[in-house]
Amino acid sequence: MDGREHYTFILISALLPLFGVVAAIVLLWNKLVGPADMVAFGIMYVIAGLGVSTGYHRLLAHRAFQTTRPLRIFFAAAGAMAGQGPPITWVAHHRRHHRVADKPGDPHSPYHDEEPGLKGALKGLWHAHMGWLFERGLSSDPMRYCPDILRDKDMRFISKHFTWFVLAGVALPGLIGFTLTGTLFGAMTGALWGGLVRFFFANHVTYAVNSIGHYFGRRRFATPDESRNVGWLALFSFGEAWHNNHHAFPRSASHGMRWYELDISALVIRGLERLKLADHVIRIDRERQEAKALAWEKLGGGRHARSTPAKPLAERRTAAVGIVDVE
Amino acid sequence: MITIDELASLIRQEMRGKLPKDTQIDENTRLDSLGLSSLQVSEVVFTLEDEHGVEFDPARAANAQTLGDLLALGNSVLETR
Ligand SMILES: [Zn+2]
Ligand SMILES: [Zn+2]
Numbered sequence: 476m477d478g479r480e481h482y483t484f485i486l487i488s489a490l491l492p493l494f495g496v497v498a499a500i501v502l503l504w505n506k507l508v509g510p511a512d513m514v515a516f517g518i519m520y521v522i523a524g525l526g527v528s529t530g531y532h533r534l535l536a537h538r539a540f541q542t543t544r545p546l547r548i549f550f551a552a553a554g555a556m557a558g559q560g561p562p563i564t565w566v567a568h569h570r571r572h573h574r575v576a577d578k579p580g581d582p583h584s585p586y587h588d589e590e591p592g593l594k595g596a597l598k599g600l601w602h603a604h605m606g607w608l609f610e611r612g613l614s615s616d617p618m619r620y621c622p623d624i625l626r627d628k629d630m631r632f633i634s635k636h637f638t639w640f641v642l643a644g645v646a647l648p649g650l651i652g653f654t655l656t657g658t659l660f661g662a663m664t665g666a667l668w669g670g671l672v673r674f675f676f677a678n679h680v681t682y683a684v685n686s687i688g689h690y691f692g693r694r695r696f697a698t699p700d701e702s703r704n705v706g707w708l709a710l711f712s713f714g715e716a717w718h719n720n721h722h723a724f725p726r727s728a729s730h731g732m733r734w735y736e737l738d739i740s741a742l743v744i745r746g747l748e749r750l751k752l753a754d755h756v757i758r759i760d761r762e763r764q765e766a767k768a769l770a771w772e773k774l775g776g777g778r779h780a781r782s783t784p785a786k787p788l789a790e791r792r793t794a795a796v797g798i799v800d801v802e
Numbered sequence: 803m804i805t806i807d808e809l810a811s812l813i814r815q816e817m818r819g820k821l822p823k824d825t826q827i828d829e830n831t832r833l834d835s836l837g838l839s840s841l842q843v844s845e846v847v848f849t850l851e852d853e854h855g856v857e858f859d860p861a862r863a864a865n866a867q868t869l870g871d872l873l874a875l876g877n878s879v880l881e882t883r
Contacts, residue, residue, distance in 0.1 A: 520816045561841075563841060563844075614840075616840060616846065616864055617840050617841070618840060618843070618844055618847075618860050618861075618863055618864035619860065619861060622860030624853070625844040625848060625860070628848075631841065631844065631845060631848070634841055635845075637843060673860075801804055
């Protein structure tokens, strides 16, 4: 899926959940929402959320750990059910984001075309949040950004049949609703809450990491971008909101870098490791953190700070893609 | 040795019916003129890898514009083996 097909998908995936939320509000108003709907919502939120955070992001885009083939497929499939795009497209855009964060070529920077004043700021935030998805010309060549993912037959399969996984993300909560209530109406409201409404909330949390996470919050590391740690988003983003930590150490399996920085995805990875289902887990000890923090302090961080190399990979014709460079 | 026929049949298989029967496919055919998506191109490239047991340099595969480029790339890797 790419080009026009992808654009159509983006439009539908932006509008449909919105209608879903409106429908859900009407049902809520008429007290037609039961505990089964909440269960469907909760289960699907966790599956899709971990799929994006643990799967798409940490496992695929940054190779923060390795796992068994069935689990790799499970996490990628769960990520696909989140409806944010096929794994190959997602990883390509995301690695490009890290490569040139908040600089020209970043697919979703809130400083994308800087205009002064409040209006300019809001425009930038909207672009980083969702606006970038509607950019027709945007494409990050997966052959350059994620040959390792392309080489994986399973990932190609999931990417190719991505739409089916999204539909499964609606059918599954419908099934949960039916199992719990035994009625067709229960199946429908289950699909509504666990499917459409869940798309809406889960995806806006991911988008918020891209918009708010590069705008409002604390910076522990003076990285050459504007990434921020956003504590209040940590729980619902499964730890993704420690975004400044993440830009500082993209490969780290844990985005929370202190004991008090809640990072559910990191806990899941640690759990898998204990069960011997994950290995090669990337950890950054305190010493390395301090050393890097000091080095960056001297350079002075922010989007105007220099990062090397300066140009996005995709624009360098003869670049040999070093995976280490982009993840 | 990868032949143009092998490549062409892979492409036809990947495009499944969307390619008119009488479409000419030879060394000079441009990848973009066939309307292959990036995922389809990679399906072709990595299927060739699997079948011939070689690894292409992805950066160079990404720069390939014609089928001839792709063949040359694959066969040069095969030769150095
Ligand atoms: Zn970021
Ligand atoms: Zn990342």
